[in-house]
Every structure is written in structure tokens, then in C-alpha cells.
Amino acid sequence: MAKKVNYDESSISVLEGLEAVRKRPGMYIGSTSRKGLNHLIYEIVDNSVDEHLAGECDLISVTLEKDGSCTVEDNGRGIPVGMHAKGLPAARLVFSTLHAGGKFDDSVYKTSGGLHGVGSSVVNALSEYMTVDISREGYIHHDSYSRGVAVEKLVDGLLPKVGKTNKHGTKINFLPDPEIFEKTYFKEDEVKSRLHETAYLNPGLTINYADLRGEEPEYVTYHEPDGIKGFVKEINKSAEMLHDVIYFRGASDGVEVEVAFQYCNEFKENVLGFCNNIYNSEGGTHITGFKTVLTTVINNYARELGVLKEKDANFTGADVRNGITAIVSVKHPDPRFEGQTKTKLDNPDASKATQKVCQDELILYFDRNLETLKAIISCAEKSAKIRKSEEKAKTNLLSKQKFSFDQNGKLANCESRDASKCEIFIVEGDSAGGSAKMARNRMYQAIMPIRGKILNVEKASMDKVLANAEIKTLINAFGCGFSEGYGNDFDITKLRYDKIVIMADADVDGAHICTLLLTFFYRFMPELIKEGHVFIAMPPLYKAIPSKGQEEYLYDDMALEKYRKKMEGKSFTLQRYKGLGEMDKEQLWETTLDPERRKLKLVEIEDGLMASEVTELLMGSDVAPRKDFIYKHAKEAELDY
Numbered sequence: 001m002a003k004k005v006n007y008d009e010s011s012i013s014v015l016e017g018l019e020a021v022r023k024r025p026g027m028y029i030g031s032t033s034r035k036g037l038n039h040l041i042y043e044i045v046d047n048s049v050d051e052h053l054a055g056e057c058d059l060i061s062v063t064l065e066k067d068g069s070c071t072v073e074d075n076g077r078g079i080p081v082g083m084h085a086k087g088l089p090a091a092r093l094v095f096s097t098l099h100a101g102g103k104f105d106d107s108v109y110k111t112s113g114g115l116h117g118v119g120s121s122v123v124n125a126l127s128e129y130m131t132v133d134i135s136r137e138g139y140i141h142h143d144s145y146s147r148g149v150a151v152e153k154l155v156d157g158l159l160p161k162v163g164k165t166n167k168h169g170t171k172i173n174f175l176p177d178p179e180i181f182e183k184t185y186f187k188e189d190e191v192k193s194r195l196h197e198t199a200y201l202n203p204g205l206t207i208n209y210a211d212l213r214g215e216e217p218e219y220v221t222y223h224e225p226d227g228i229k230g231f232v233k234e235i236n237k238s239a240e241m242l243h244d245v246i247y248f249r250g251a252s253d254g255v256e257v258e259v260a261f262q263y264c265n266e267f268k269e270n271v272l273g274f275c276n277n278i279y280n281s282e283g284g285t286h287i288t289g290f291k292t293v294l295t296t297v298i299n300n301y302a303r304e305l306g307v308l309k310e311k312d313a314n315f316t317g318a319d320v321r322n323g324i325t326a327i328v329s330v331k332h333p334d335p336r337f338e339g340q341t342k343t344k345l346d347n348p349d350a351s352k353a354t355q356k357v358c359q360d361e362l363i364l365y366f367d368r369n370l371e372t373l374k375a376i377i378s379c380a381e382k383s384a385k386i387r388k389s390e391e392k393a394k395t396n397l398l399s400k401q402k403f404s405f406d407q408n409g410k411l412a413n414c415e416s417r418d419a420s421k422c423e424i425f426i427v428e429g430d431s432a433g434g435s436a437k438m439a440r441n442r443m444y445q446a447i448m449p450i451r452g453k454i455l456n457v458e459k460a461s462m463d464k465v466l467a468n469a470e471i472k473t474l475i476n477a478f479g480c481g482f483s484e485g486y487g488n489d490f491d492i493t494k495l496r497y498d499k500i501v502i503m504a505d506a507d508v509d510g511a512h513i514c515t516l517l518l519t520f521f522y523r524f525m526p527e528l529i530k531e532g533h534v535f536i537a538m539p540p541l542y543k544a545i546p547s548k549g550q551e552e553y554l555y556d557d558m559a560l561e562k563y564r565k566k567m568e569g570k571s572f573t574l575q576r577y578k579g580l581g582e583m584d585k586e587q588l589w590e591t592t593l594d595p596e597r598r599k600l601k602l603v604e605i606e607d608g609l610m611a612s613e614v615t616e617l618l619m620g621s622d623v624a625p626r627k628d629f630i631y632k633h634a635k636e637a638e639l640d641y
């Protein structure tokens, strides 16, 4: 009897806890857009990774099921199923209590990822259904939930046994609740990228991925025995590498530090930080620790070798990192995070430990590998040269800025000054620009036509971009300055438009212009992209005109295929748009400008691997993959707004 009362009480508090999650899901998973959706998977997978870190699991499988649900299974010990002090089976408690850190036995989780463990009950609360199968102690123990509420009947207070087994492990299947999420279709590229990253960070782990949703199922196995060394190799695979990957590890003050890096002949830097296997998109103390030591060490060697003379100024940190791809991965017993997305590692001892380990190991390595050292120093020299020319270009730009504001009258600004409602369309070509100016809602939509040809960004020639009149007009129009290398004039709070929309033809030239603009934003105003202000307009490729019924715009070949199926037997003519210039102003409004009907692709950068790929594509010298990237992302576009 006492037990029963107990159960009721805990189930009530459970409900209240998870009800809060359903009321304010954003508070728990960041957002209910697709980003939040994919996080559900990561929350669950991270638990299995923790089991791996505890030394108890070496295989995880992640399956995107046909019905839209996701299954995560591991070969760990299985979540304990015994009766917990609170009168419920331990496993049920895991899925029905909001536990800070999400772990009911923290001794095991010394290295788990800080804020990221909030999860399994949150995922449960936000799932239309969730089923749990735990194999341990000879049996499969089963449980099930609907929107966070347990629906499985307990047997003598415990989870029902639904079969015998000599295996052990945990299997979770869940379907994100469409009442909560704007979209419930997992984005496979992001899931794969994240799983691949997890495999690099856990060299002893194998992750089997399956996507059973399409007509052709997809299977991928991620196993990366070379760890972060392999990760760096993968990021640099299409670049001209200047030396073998340098790798070292060490520990100091109870913090483990692992570093891999390699320089390439590219004008970019890419330093990724991880704490307890979780990517820190905002960096943090481990990253600053590494950068500080690298800058000092390289400058000291440069003076020692006479590359820098007495009168010369030191290389800046950015100079020293010119061409580097680096991964700094630390394991910390008690990680703290700060920053806008709480992904910036904040522990001062992580910086100290990283500095200690890097200082010792870098000197040990460079003393023995002079050729590599020289190659790295010449990267810094190149960067310093370019930096100086850019500084000049920027000074010129800034001094002329006030007078050059929209000299040639090309920007058709909007009337409203309410930045949250304003949009600016950067339109390829004067004729499309002209139609767009006529078609737009002039209250909220600004139009800036640009001609693509003049804007030819080779890597390392951004000074030319800055000299471009149209780019100057853009910088002025955005109102928030820009930043690169030295100083930081960028202030996103001054941004005059909530959405910056690139509108280019769906052909090679259009893709090129798109790339150039994205490169420009990525390099000089990365916050615009990180904070979700940059979009690519998706004008339709076709207009279908049936002999009877409504005309329809078709945005890609998939849509055309669907339309063909729908119209089977009926006749229609197909008009193909070769470019924006072919549309009259009504068509342009209907298809590309009207917030109710248009399609915009949000430009986003999610995890470390993806960010590196994007950097590679946008900043690298290889043109072909860059084009593919733009096409692919354009093809995957959906209605983001």
C-alpha cells in the first residue's frame, strides 16, 4: 500500500517536470527547429558514448526508421532496471525525471559532456512515443512512453520481461512529436557528420548508421582508429599538406590534453576545440591556451632562425595560424561552459593544462623537425604580408566610407527602420535587380543589385573584394561594420536587416556569385551566418501550366517528378526558367520575394566537421567541390520560412 502512494506521488511530480519541458521545449533543447530535432538523437547517443568512455561499450548503432523515428542501440551494460529508492525501476526514473546532468550515477560519468547530458527524459517528453529495451542479467526488459508519460504496466513494480537473452545493452526507439517540432524529418547529413565526428573522437568505438527512410536504404559504418589525427587528415584531404600530422597528448592537473595539427598551403585557419568529446563551437580556454603557446613558440623560433629581425614586429596569432588545421581535445572532470550557446569552455585550468602540454611537446617536436618548422614559419610570413596589404585596403575603405555611401544609387533601401522586419536581397544582374525593385514590398524589402563579373575573389585577395564598390555599399547598408585579422569593428546589434537574402540564378555563374558572397560573409562577418541571418533565395526552376486548372511553380527536379506523377495522363506545358531575368515582376514577387510563398534556404554551419568542410569549400582553392556544395545545398533547400 505504501508503495502505491509513493508511486502516485512520484508519477505526479514526474508529469509536472516533463510538462514543463513540453511547455518550453526551447529552454531544454535550444530550439524546436530542425537543429533542435537533430539534438534529440545526439542527446541519446551521448549516453551510449558515456558508456563507451566508462569502458563498457564499443558498438553503437543509429537507425533512422521508415516511420520517421530513430533507434539508438548500444552493447553496454544496459541501464540498471532494479528498484530504485523512489519506488520505481531505476531505468524508468532515467526517462521520467528531469535530472540535471541527466545521469543517475555520476561516478561513471567523470568525463561526460557537461550540459549535454540533460537528456533522455527531455527527449522522452518531446517524443510522440518512446520505447526502451534493456538487455541485462539474462532478460530483455521493456518499457514504453507516450509524450513522456509511461504507458507500460509494471509487473510487481518492475519493468516487464519480454524475452530471454545472453546479450547486454540498451535500445531506445523514439518518434519526435509533431506537436512540438516544426519539422520532424531528421537531416541525415548532419546526423552522419556528427556521428563521424564522434567516431574520430573515440577511436575505440564503432558506430553503425542506417537510414531506412528512402527507397534505397543507406548504411555507413564509422570507425576511426587513428582518432583526431585521422580527423585532421580527413579535413585536409583535398589540400596541399606541408607536413605529416603532428600529434601529441599529455595531462596536467587532472586535465587530459590531446592535440593534432597540420599546415596546408591554404589561406585559412581552422582550430576546433572539444571538451569531453563534445564540440565547442565558441572555442574556449583550451583553444586560447593552444593559440597562445603556438604564437609564442613560433615567434621565438622565427627570431632564433633570423626570419624575424630585431626591428620586425612579432607575427600576430592569426599569422601564425595561417594554413593550420588543428584539433584540441581535452578531458575535464568538471567542465563549465559560457557564451551565447553555452559551448565555450570556461575552466581556467583547461587553459593552463593545454599550455603546459603544448609548450613541452611543441618544442620537443620542432627541435627535431626543422624542415616542418621552416614551412610553418613561411606560412606566417605569407600571412603577415597579405595582412599588411589588407590593412591598407581597409583603412582606405574606412576613410572613404562616409562619402562613398551608395554613390551610384544602386541600393534601393526599404522604408522601415525596424531591423527585425527588414530584409535585403542581393540580386545578381541589373535586369533582375530592376524587376526586383519593382516587385518588392518597399516597406520592408531592400534590393541591392550586383554584377558578378567584377567580383572575383581568389583566395588571399580579399583586399580586392574590399575595393569593390558594390561590396562597400553592402557593408554600409548592413550598418554593422566588419572584422578581420586586426581590430574588430563588427557589431551585430547594429545590423539593419534581419534577413540577408542572396538571389542568384540556378546556374554556374549564380553558384559562383553565391560562393563569393558567402566567402565574404564567412570571412568578414561570420556572426551573420552563425546567428542565422543569411539565406539563399530559391527561385523556381519550372512553371507548369496545365490545360485545365491552376498553374504551379516547381522548385526543383524532385518537385517536377512529383508533379508528373500527380498529372499522370493529363497534359500540361512546362516553362523552364533559365534565370531570374526571365521573370516579370509579378512572377518574381510570387516566387521569390513574397514571404508567404517564397522558398529560402538558411545558410547554417552546425558541427566541427561541417564547419571545416564549409571553410574548406569556401576558402580552399579547389573550385569543383565548391560548386557541388552550393548545388547540393541549393537542391536540399526547403521552406525555411
Ligand code: TSJ
Binding pocket: 044, 045, 047, 048, 051, 072, 073, 074, 076, 077, 078, 079, 080, 094, 105, 108, 120, 170, 171, 172
Ligand atoms: F539515456 C538513455 F537512457 F537514453 C540511454 C542510455 C540511451 C541509450 C541508447 C543508452 C544508454 C545507456 C546507459 N547505455 N549504457 C548505459 N549504462 C548505464 O546506464 C549504466 C549501466 C551500469 C551501471 C553500473 O554501475 O553497473 C551504471 C550505468 C550508468
